Amino acid sequence: MSELLQFLLSMEIKEANGENGDTVESKINGASYVIGDKAKYKFRVIGEAKIIAIFEVKNYSVVNMVTSEIISMGFCNVTCTPLTHFESWQKLFGPSSFQYNLPHTLSGNDVLWFEVAYDHGISSEKFEILWERGTQSMIHQLTKGRIEIEIFKVLGERRLYGFTCKKPYEDWETHLWNFQAEDKIYKNAKLVTEI
Structure with a gap:
């Protein structure tokens, strides 16, 4: 069985000019409708x-069809980034690296989307x-059930996207503290909500 394309x-x-119901919200709803249930996750970036x-x-024709239909509506820029699952990247480190079969679900409506990237201010080592x-x-x-996280690697780059849900009793800063996040590699945190 071949691996799914991500x-x-x-x-x-x-x-959005506001004429004839042309608002940001109507366009967000239109794009969301086009995507429908074809995506594993679909989020609105809060405040944007x-x-x-x-x-x-x-x-990949599914992604091409969705992109074409959204672009034909004439109201937004679309960017498509190829991804691979975190486990695919782990395999490159060889048999001595940690190999896990991670769960791939996010159960919360409010999610934090963040990037992990190589910063040219630090060495690759x-x-x-x-x-x-x-x-x-x-x-x-994750294995202790303390966090929910999905990690995707950007194909061909030293960049990852992470999506995580917090527990109802946590605030976001406390939740991120669980990751022992380093400012030099964790970037562009955005709150998103499932639509």
């Missing part, structure tokens, strides 16, 4: 006119040390 589709509304969706498909430490911490918290 993509992050980002759609940002550029204009932006939707992101994670697709896991057998054939330092990045690997920081990433290994952060990864082990996240996996430990």
